[in-house]
Amino acid sequence: MSGSIRIIGTGPGNLSWCAPGAISALEKSTVIVGYQTYLDQIAELCPQTPRYGNGMRREVERAKKAIAFAREGHQVAVVSGGDAGIYGMAGLVLELLCLDDTAIEVEVLPGITALTAAAALLGAPLMSDFAAISLSDYLVPSETIFRRLRAAALADFAICLYNPTSARRRGIFETACSILIETLGEARPVGLVRAAFRPAQSVQIGLLSELSRMELGMDSIVIVGNSATKIARGRMISSRGYRLTENSANF
Ligand code: SAH
DSSP states (O other), rough: OOEEEEEOOSSSSSSSGHHHHHHHHHHHSEEEEEEHHHHHHTTTSTTSSSSEETTTTTTHHHHHHHHHHHHHOOOEEEEEHHHHHHHHHHHHHHHHTTTTSOOOOOEEOOOHHHHHHHHHHHHTSSSSOOOEOOOOOOOOOOOOOHHHHHHHHTTTTEEEEOOOTTTHHHHHHHHHHHHHHHHHHHOEEEEEETTTOOOOOOOEEHHHHHHTTTTTTTTTTEOOOTTEEETTTEEEEOOOOOOSTTTTTOO
16 A cells, blocks of 8 residues: 555644544554654553654654655555644645655644634634734744734734744744834733643733733733624624624624
C-alpha cells in the first residue's frame, strides 16, 4: 500500500473539541508525528499507534520524518494544535513535498484554532473583519510584525495576537502594547484567554491600558476589539450594526 500524509488540527486542547473527522483520520493512521506537547494532548487516542515526537523549533526535522515514514508506506498523521494551517505544520509539509519526486497522497484537515476558541469564551469579539498577528519573531522580523500590527489597528480590524510572549521576548509584547495604545487609545476593550479548553483555562476582559500588566504566556491569546466592540454583561461584543429595536427593518 502506498504511503499518505494527513495533516490534522487537533483543536485547542481538550479532545471534545477535536473534530470527529480528525479523530477518524488519526484512527486510520499507522504512525503519528507531532510536537511532543500535542502528542500528549491526544495521548488517550489510539494508544497502540506508534508516535514520533520532538521539541519546539524542530518542525523541519519532524516534517521530513513524516515524509520518510510515508515513503516507507505508512499512513502518516501529522498533528498540529488548533488548526494545522494557522501557524502550524501544514505549509511546511506541503512545501517539502513539492521538493519531493515521489507521489505521496496528502490531505489537510481543519481544526478549531485558538482564535475561534478564545472568541467563543470571550463572547463575540470577531463579528466583523479581523486580523491575526503572531508576535513571535522566530521566523518574521520584529519590524514586519510591528508594521502589520499598526496597519491592522489603523484599518479598524479586531486583532488576535498569537504567541504574545515568551520568557525570551517580552519586549515585543511591550512594544506591541504601546503601538496599539498609540493607535487605538487606552479605552479599547481587550480579552485575554489562557489555555482555552484546557484544565488551566482562564478568561479575562479589560481595557488596552491594562494589557501590558496582564499575566500571559505561551498558552495565551489576546483579542483586541475594533471600534464597535463593547463590554456588556461580562462579555466582549463587536457590534455588526444590526438595528435592535422592535420595528427594525431587519426582522
Ligand atoms: N495552530 C495553532 C496555533 C499555534 S501558534 C492554532 O491554530 O491555534 C501557538 C499559539 O497559539 C500560542 O502561543 C497561543 O497564542 C495560541 N494558542 C494555541 N492554543 C491555545 C489555547 N488553547 N488557548 C489560548 N491560546 C492558544
